[in-house]
Amino acid sequence: LLVTLPLAVWCLGEGGLTFGRMLGVYAVMALLIGVICAVSLGLSALVPRTSTSGVLSHLLVFFLTVGTGVLFALLLQVTGEEVSGPGGFTTTEQRPERVWWMLAPNPFVVLADAAPATPTARVELIDGEVVETRAPSDLLGAMRAELRIYRLTAAERELGTGELGLGLAGLDGPPLWPTGLGIQLILAAGALILTERRLRTPSGNLPVGQRVA
Template sequence: MTARGAALVARQEIRTRLRTGRWRVLLAVWFAVVNGLALLFRLALEADSTSRYGSPGVPMFGGVLLAVLVLTLLITPALSAQSINGDRERGTLATLQVTPLAPGDIAFGKLAASWGTGLVVLLLTVPSLLWPVAEGAIGPMRAVAVLLVTALLIGVVCAVSQGWSALLARSITSVLLSYLTVFALIVGTPLLFTIAVPITSEQGVDGYDNDRTDRIWWLLAPNPVVILADAAPSLPKRRIIIDEGAGSGGHRVDYYEAPPNDPLGSISRGVRRLRLDDGHYRPSYAERSDGPPVWPFGLAFDLVLGAGAVWVSASRLRTPLYRVPKGVRIA
């Protein structure tokens, strides 16, 4: 495999996509809808006077980013789920396979084209995300970190969708399984975690059943929402001082509280505490640390999944082809 060969395939794929004007129209509609909804969301936050901490830019950034992540991952399978079997059905894949291009060149070139299109979709949402950064509610490093993680997750879904496209003969089947994979990562992981919680329960010394989520927290790790939220650098906490009791018998509780209106931080703290929960009660003010991070395990799992899908794509593009799927023409 060579970088030049992959670049040639990528350019050809992008030119093919741009020949039809529908991509320009779809991208324009996406830009208008996402940034328009973000503006409405911001106006709603400013009209709501119940915010207890920080600027409305904090919930705006987290809410818009989570929505963009889910919507982008739902769009991504359409970019690559037909990239290989679609060409095979049209009889155009063989023209690439008979050239000096290696199977890896074709696989990585097609992946680069679909991933690049997904990054353009993400780039069009940046104006609504830069607003909280420009007003100082969100630090630039936090914005860069979450955008990089989102870009990696888009690449993983592109690779998995392309893997299904290489593995299956019919494009409609690969598209369906690609969407099922995204559904499994976003919805299936918390559902599986919920089902597994009662299995981990054990009877404590008080006679009550305690859930041991520290044994099954890893089920939530591959979830893209969890990865994104947990990978975001934490916002500064504010100091809380509580005087409990009066006179000489009273004492003061001093701790730090995280922003309550930060969607990313709330998800991150919740998942990290699930990793620590061994069934023993701990007062909230005693939790000086939210626990160890979860996102490295989830991101590593997703990246391995994407790398495996790329390997499947390259292996299915090797020639000569000794067995042709029924009903599929070569050229």
């Protein structure tokens, strides 16, 4: 977090980032790092050997960041439905609203979805009509819009016209981050409880190869 702080301050000075958005992103990142540390501590307390607990911690991070995306893609193919199209042809319609929960625990998904959206502004068109537009999205904003589309039903997705319509619908769609953050906090709480019970003092003689750390 400290390494990326100078870049965030530079973006803040250039006007490409608001202070509230920067604070929100850093708060979510700190919380996610704390969750990973808590779960890793639980694995360290559960497994007596340092090397094994380290490998399990790396595998856990790999599963949360990569494995959830792979499982989501596989489930997306399994849960698709055959839909009759014009001319008697059938196509497979994907139903991401049924398997979006698989992506929810992904730390990148939680960060992108929980990050505050770019500010909106009212713009008057040539014909005098006033519309509300949103500033161009950054990487987190683009991910946020795409992720929230996954929670929309097929009928709701059809309301959007083209990529722009779906993007706007996604920005106003139901969020994923409360579910994902809730799952991660449950894992962290369980890991801390396990750590407290495993390392509770006073302790007797430890077996050979076991350490308290």
